[in-house]
Amino acid sequence: MKPRTIALILVWTVPSALFLAATAIVYFAFRIPPPDRLDAAERTAVIAPLREVVDGKAPEPCTVHRAIAGPVAVTVWSAGRAVARVDGAGADLAAAIDAAAAALPRQPGITKLTADERAKARVQVDVVTGTGPLDGGNWVFDLFELPGVGDMLAINSGVEGIGVTVRSETTLLLPYELVQLKLLAAKRPSAALQDFAMGVDLERIRAIMKARAHYAGKVEELGLFRFRTETG
Amino acid sequence: MLRAMARSKGKGRPRPKQSLPEARALAAVDPRQRRIGLGEVAGGAALVLIGVIVGMTTVGDTAMRTRTYLAVFVPLLGGLAIIAHGAMRLRPAGGEAPRGDVRRWIYGGLGLAFAIGYAIVIVVAIPNRLPAGALHLWTAPLFTALMAGGALAGGRYGWWLAVVAGSALLVSTMLIIVRILVSAAFLAGVYGAFGKAAATFALVACALIVEMVALLPICCVKFMMSRVGRRAYGVG
Numbered sequence: 001m002k003p004r005t006i007a008l009i010l011v012w013t014v015p016s017a018l019f020l021a022a023t024a025i026v027y028f029a030f031r032i033p034p035p036d037r038l039d040a041a042e043r044t045a046v047i048a049p050l051r052e053v054v055d056g057k058a059p060e061p062c063t064v065h066r067a068i069a070g071p072v073a074v075t076v077w078s079a080g081r082a083v084a085r086v087d088g089a090g091a092d093l094a095a096a097i098d099a100a101a102a103a104l105p106r107q108p109g110i111t112k113l114t115a116d117e118r119a120k121a122r123v124q125v126d127v128v129t130g131t132g133p134l135d136g137g138n139w140v141f142d143l144f145e146l147p148g149v150g151d152m153l154a155i156n157s158g159v160e161g162i163g164v165t166v167r168s169e170t171t172l173l174l175p176y177e178l179v180q181l182k183l184l185a186a187k188r189p190s191a192a193l194q195d196f197a198m199g200v201d202l203e204r205i206r207a208i209m210k211a212r213a214h215y216a217g218k219v220e221e222l223g224l225f226r227f228r229t230e231t232g
Numbered sequence: 233m234l235r236a237m238a239r240s241k242g243k244g245r246p247r248p249k250q251s252l253p254e255a256r257a258l259a260a261v262d263p264r265q266r267r268i269g270l271g272e273v274a275g276g277a278a279l280v281l282i283g284v285i286v287g288m289t290t291v292g293d294t295a296m297r298t299r300t301y302l303a304v305f306v307p308l309l310g311g312l313a314i315i316a317h318g319a320m321r322l323r324p325a326g327g328e329a330p331r332g333d334v335r336r337w338i339y340g341g342l343g344l345a346f347a348i349g350y351a352i353v354i355v356v357a358i359p360n361r362l363p364a365g366a367l368h369l370w371t372a373p374l375f376t377a378l379m380a381g382g383a384l385a386g387g388r389y390g391w392w393l394a395v396v397a398g399s400a401l402l403v404s405t406m407l408i409i410v411r412i413l414v415s416a417a418f419l420a421g422v423y424g425a426f427g428k429a430a431a432t433f434a435l436v437a438c439a440l441i442v443e444m445v446a447l448l449p450i451c452c453v454k455f456m457m458s459r460v461g462r463r464a465y466g467v468g
Binding site for chain 2: 015031132140144146147149150154155
């Protein structure tokens with residue numbers, strides 16, 4: 001093959017291959033695929049042991065053995081407020097739920113509830129279904145991103161939470177907690193539009209994570225990640 | 233008759249290998265000139281690299297200063313000009329006098345007009361306060377102006393300057409497209425269907441960039457590299 005032919009082939013294929021490769025690398029690095037959702041019977045089976053704990057009974061072991069991408073977060077709501085929150089980790093969903101059910105009775109918010117409040121309390125379970133990088137973690141994106149995209153549009157607000165793993169223990173900041181703590185509309189990209197706010201406040205999130213994870217080191221060392229949950 | 237037609241187009245003649253005349257031409261260069269030429273190309277490349285590195289250090293900055301522009305673009309443009317000069321030393325003159333060609337003025341004029349147009353658009357329509365974005369945007373008018381300057385200047389140095397600046401503009405344009413695609417892929421990955429809508433607009437932006445920025449240097453460099461283009465500048 002002549003050098004000119006080779007050059008022509010390269011000119012027509014290399015740029016397209018480069019564009020395609022960069023797009024694919026970044027897309028698959030940040031995409032969290034949609035999960036196979038739990039059906040109604042499985043949801044009931046997941047909630048059942050936790051409901052029994054809130055009602056003051058000894059819980060039966062969970063029977064839903066499914067793979068999970070991280071810990072489960074259990075929140076107990078009473079009179080519109082979150083009174084208890086525990087995370088449970090395990091080899092599968094059943095083990096994680098059992099771990100959370102074991103930790104839940106020791107929560108001060110639960111022990112203080114009266115029998116009437118326990119009956120009215122609601123249990124929320126967030127099962128982590130997938131994780132993705134946050135604030136870097138993919139060199140192609142870090143090197144080539146347009147300014148502001150990674151900061152301003154770091155997570156899908158209301159759908160994704162932020163987590164950190166310290167000493168093999170994972171701490172989660174759930175999607176609703178990000179809204180509650182006003183961490184989602186923290187930046188003002190335009191000085192002319194002061195009412196226009198967007199973007200997560202990663203500095204504050206790191207500080208919160210450092211406190212929750214009881215981490216003694218510097219906040220910059222915390223490697224954050226995004227996660228999506230199935231909430232029931 | 234067919235054979236005669238083929239001969240008239242030079243198809244019937246055996247062609248020498250491309251590398252042989254190039255090797256002869258290189259061998260014909262005065263060793264001192266060759267050393268200087270190689271030094272200029274290496275020095276120019278180093279200057280370009282310095283400009284790129286200085287530009288990349290501004291990624292986290294939130295304010296743009298005049299000295300940042302100077303620190304990036306003086307080595308970048310100077311480096312390209314020196315590379316062109318060094319390349320001219322490395323390739324001896326073909327011995328043919330430049331032949332007039334109207335396309336030299338067309339590409340030069342279009343280049344100047346586009347450079348002015350880009351500068352106006354960047355200042356008026358899409359100002360970017362972040363250095364990482366602004367510096368990259370300004371490569372379009374400045375490299376286009378350099379390419380147009382080379383095309384209009386004529387001669388061997390003008391040819392090399394137009395080719396080097398046009399190629400640099402193409403690389404910069406490709407980088408802009410990669411940055412847009414990477415950001416669009418990020419949005420599509422994080423935001424799902426909503427992100428895909430944003431990514432679609434990003435692809436439209438890429439198509440516009442190809443039309444508005446990439447076509448001119450592609451056509452200009454293609455003309456320069458053709459036999460007619462070489463003759464128009466006396467490159468041989």
